[in-house]
Structures are given as C-alpha cells and as structure tokens.
Amino acid sequence: MTTSGKPEIDTSRPHSARMYDYYLGGKDWYPVDEVAAEKVIKVCPQIRLTAETNRSFMHRATRALATEYGVRQFVDIGTGIPTPPNLHQVAQEAAPDARVVYADHDATVLEYAHVLMRSTPEGRTAYINADVREDPILDSPQLREVIDLDKPVALSLVALLHFVPDDCKPYEIVSGLVDKLASGSFLVLSHCTYDFDQVAWQGVKKVYDAGGTTVQWRAKEEVESFFDGLELIDPQVTAAHDWRPDAPVEATGEEADLLRSAALYAGVGRKP
Numbered sequence: 314m315t316t317s318g319k320p321e322i323d324t325s326r327p328h329s330a331r332m333y334d335y336y337l338g339g340k341d342w343y344p345v346d347e348v349a350a351e352k353v354i355k356v357c358p359q360i361r362l363t364a365e366t367n368r369s370f371m372h373r374a375t376r377a378l379a380t381e382y383g384v385r386q387f388v389d390i391g392t393g394i395p396t397p398p399n400l401h402q403v404a405q406e407a408a409p410d411a412r413v414v415y416a417d418h419d420a421t422v423l424e425y426a427h428v429l430m431r432s433t434p435e436g437r438t439a440y441i442n443a444d445v446r447e448d449p450i451l452d453s454p455q456l457r458e459v460i461d462l463d464k465p466v467a468l469s470l471v472a473l474l475h476f477v478p479d480d481c482k483p484y485e486i487v488s489g490l491v492d493k494l495a496s497g498s499f500l501v502l503s504h505c506t507y508d509f510d511q512v513a514w515q516g517v518k519k520v521y522d523a524g525g526t527t528v529q530w531r532a533k534e535e536v537e538s539f540f541d542g543l544e545l546i547d548p549q550v551t552a553a554h555d556w557r558p559d560a561p562v563e564a565t566g567e568e569a570d571l572l573r574s575a576a577l578y579a580g581v582g583r584k585p
C-alpha cells in the first residue's frame with residue numbers, strides 16, 4: 314500500500330493487464346511486462362490480433378446491447394488499462410444516459426481509472442478496485458449508487474475468466490453474479506482457448522504461469538457452460554471475429570488461417 318492508501322504497483326513480475334496493454338500498442342507497461350509479452354509473441358505471433366479481435370468484440374457487443382436491446386446499465390469486471398474507446402464511450406455514444414461501473418484488481422488499472430470517469434453529463438461512471446474471486450462487487454455501495462439491480466444490466470466479463478482457474482470456482486462466481494441481476498440482463502464474455510491453435514496457446518500458458526499468473530484456457534463446451542440458465546443470443550458462442558461482425562469476414566488463405574489461429578470464444582446470453 315502507498316501512503317495515499319492505493320495498492321503499490323508491483324514491477325517485480327509481469328501483470329496480465331500491462332501485458333495486454335503491450336499487445337494493444339499501449340504505453341502503460343514496465344520492462345518486466347515487455348519481456349514476458351515478447352516471449353508470448355515469440356510462441357504466439359498472432360496474440361496482438363487476438364487482443365484487437367477481443368477488444369472489437371467488446372465494442373460490438375456493447376453497441377448491440379445499447380442500441381438493439383435498450384440496455385442502459387453496464388458492469389465491466391476485468392476492465393483493463395483504459396484503451397479508447399472504452400466501454401462507457403461505446404455505450405454512451407449509443408445512449409448518452411448509459412451508466413457504467415468498472416472493476417479490476419490491478420494497481421495500474423486503478424492508477425488510470427480517472428480516464429474511465431469521464432462520463433457524459435446524462436450518464437454516470439464509477440470504478441471499483443476489486444477482485445472477482447473474493448469481493449462482492451455487485452453489493453458494493455459504490456456500484457449501488459450508479460446501478461439499479463432491479464433493472465437490466467449488461468455484465469461484461471471480457472477476457473477475464475481464463476484468469477480464474479477451476480480451483481477458484483469460476484462457474485460459481487459467474488452464477489453468483491448472474492443470480493443478482495434482474496430478468497432481461499445480459500452476460501457478455503470472451504475466453505481464450507486451445508481449440509484453434511493448441512501449440513501456440515500451450516506456449517502462451519507456460520509464459521503466464523511462469524510469471525506468476527495461472528491461466529486456464531477452456532474448450533467451447535466449457536465456455537458455453539458459463540451461460541447455463543441463460544438464452545444465448547445469435548450467433549451463440551463463436552470465434553470472436555464471427556460474433557456479429559460489422560462487415561462480412563471475407564479473409565481467405567493465409568489471412569483466414571491467421572484469423573482462426575488468433576481466435577478466442579465470445580458470446581452473449583440473456584437472463585430470462
């Protein structure tokens with residue numbers, strides 16, 4: 314903890330939020346993150362495309378929920394270091410009165426959280442420093458000030474759950490969160506997998522595990538299980554680039570192979 318009460322930024326080992334920022338071309342990482350991220354890029358050269366594909370899925374899903382489904386409340390856990398457009402910017406572009414609560418457990422994300430507070434005057438945003446494995450995020454008074462849980466919410470767990478291995482009970486965590494949401498709420502998630510390039514993603518896992526962040530990539534059926542009790546909206550759980558693309562994906566040959574090897578799963582489910 315620093316004297317201001319903020320958690321200390323740990324630069325002794327790589328952190329997933331800062332490595333992700335490195336893949337996305339951001340500047341908020343330390344040498345230890347660069348070394349680990351470069352090791353990942355060596356075994357999985359498509360990782361930057363995975364990060365971009367994931368980010369753009371988050372944008373499309375948020376836009377679709379705000380425009381087509383009328384969602385006005387968003388909770389985004391595992392937010393990451395701000396990278397414009399952030400979720401509230403996408404949601405508030407579609408619906409200026411949208412209210413967004415962000416949560417992450419990383420000290421560097423907290424350091425930049427002020428960027429996530431630049432709400433439209435009609436809407437509202439908040440940030441909670443919290444760990445999805447331990448903290449009752451939906452019960453937090455900061456969240457309840459912004460979000461009315463009696464009304465539909467879009468809960469985003471985008472590229473988060475592969476950082477929650479089975480021994481941390483990820484399915485119980487997700488069902489515990491969804492149980493608190495009103496009917497008509499949505500679960501939005503994406504998740505890395507071995508299914509599209511086993512060798513590369515085995516190599517990626519080794520780098521993360523060695524750096525002190527245990528990851529667990531999951532198969533399609535395991536990702537679908539996070540949506541138990543929910544109605545998956547089309548196109549169901551699919552490769553993220555195939556989830557309602559803005560334009561038809563027309564890659565062929567090497568380009569198509571690259572896109573496939575970079576793929577992670579994505580899906581959106583509605584609580585009946």
Ligand SMILES: C[S@@+](CC[C@H](N)C(=O)[O-])C[C@H]1O[C@@H](n2cnc3c(N)ncnc32)[C@H](O)[C@@H]1O
Pocket residue numbers: 329330333367368371390391392393394416417418419422443444445446470471472473476
């Ligand atoms: C790969 S980034 C994804 C960022 C953003 N959701 C996106 O998809 O662009 C994963 C984020 O999850 C956060 N994270 C990992 N484990 C977490 C936990 N147990 N509780 C809260 N946040 C966590 C990391 O700090 C990181 O910011």
